Amino acid sequence: MPEISVLIPVYNRAAYVTSAVRSVLDQRGAPDFEVLIVDDGSTDDSLARVAALGDSRIRVLEAKANGGIASARNRGIAAARGAYTAFLDSDDVARPERLAAQHAFLNARPDHAGVGAWIGWIDDDGKRLSRIKRKPRTYRMIAAERLFRSGIENSTAMARTEVLRAYPHDESLVVGSDYDLWARIARDHPVASLPHLLVDRRAHAEQATTENVARDRYFRCRIFAWQLDALGIHYTDADLNGHYRLRRLKKAGDRPDEAYLDWAEAWLARLRAANREYRLYPEPEFSGLLALFWAAACWYAEPQAKGMARLARNPLTRALPRGAFQGWAHRAPLVSRAAARLGR
Incomplete structure (x- = not known):
């Protein structure tokens, strides 16, 4: 039996799936593994290209219709034979040391349910780009962030198969089911991310559309909602949309006005007070994170001078030095790697 099952869902990815599968077959130093191709009703020749690789480690589950990721x-x-299951998207590629590094981490830390990694980007032709997404290393920071974003990049993740079976993906979430999955797991179990580039994500035209952004907001708000329910927070649709906006200020080129700052100030204070009562998110990491979101709202405000004046006099700002340090320490390459080697 294989030690690891590498799960690659495929839906009409003929142009990329061969590269994804080969990147797994070429892993170095990993224990025995299988590559589990889960077809989702492809209508192109994706499966023919997989079959042409002719490797006995590949196993294919076919579907007659598309059921969603x-x-x-x-x-x-459900079909995985390995004690560990690793995810990989069908248009991404794993770096050669990925499986060995993550398997060693989880073997050494039986309390951890899963582990991710940092992710790089490649272009349509497979050329590496300079962009990097750095995720927080430790379970406390990942757990603190789960109300806003996923601390685990799913295409980099490896987890214990028994844990994944206990936390099935919510199939009603058309997008964001991976964020929901890791929010639920991080609520109950330690998870981590290795401060190393172990997967490259392919950038191509099919990934970014206006429709996808709109759907992302809708389904992420559903994931925010169940977490806010657990915190005892009463919220409206406007609150959910405002919460979503907080995490996209820089990416969206957003310039909050004074009305939004009024809302954000009150909202973040409510989150901090609720967490002091229910203790669902680790402190002081959670308060530091709230301070970072408040600082971002003030920094991008229009006019900025008024925003910065509000930042200076708000009690949330007291946690800003810690929030800035913990954000930097978890994502600065040399600091993160040194801490990882020391087991911190």
């Missing part, structure tokens, strides 16, 4: 991942997890 969450359904495909659930089918794959």
Whole structure:
């Protein structure tokens, strides 16, 4: 039996799936593994290209109709033979040391349910780009961030198969089911991310559309909602949309006005007070994170001078030095790697 099942859902990815599968077959130093291709009703020649690789480590689960990414991942997890399941998207590529590094980490830390990694970018032709997404290293920071974003990049993740079976993907989430998955797991179990580039994400035209952004907001707000329910927070649709906006200020080129700052100030104070009562998110990491979001809202405000004046006099700002330090320490390459080697 393989030690690791590498789960690759596939839906009409003929142009990229061969590179994804080869990147797994070429892993170095990893224990025995299988590559589990979970077809989601492809209508192109994706599966023919996989079959042409002719490797006995490849196993294919076929579907007659497209059921969505969450359904495909659930089918794959149910069929996995390995004690560990690693995810990889069908247009991404794993770096050669990925499986060995993550398997060693989880073997050494039986309390951890899963581990991710940092992710780089490649272009349509496979050329590496300079962009890097650095995720927080430790479970406390990942757990603190889960109300706003996923601390685990799913295409880099490896987890214990028994844990994934206990936390199935929510198939009603058309997008964001991976964020929901890791929010639920991080609520109950330690998870981490290795401060190393172990996967490259392919940038191509099909990934970014206006429709996808709109859907992302809708489904992420659903994930925010169940976490806010657990915190005992009463909220409106406007609150959910405002919360979503907080995490996208820089990316969206957003310039908050005074009305939004009024809302954000009150909202973040409510989150901090609720967490002091319910203790669902680790402190002081959670308060530091709230301070960072408040500082971002003030920095991008229009006019900026008024925003910065509000930042200076708000009690949330007291946690800003810690928030800035913890954000930097978890994502600065040399600091993160040194801390990882020391086991911190």
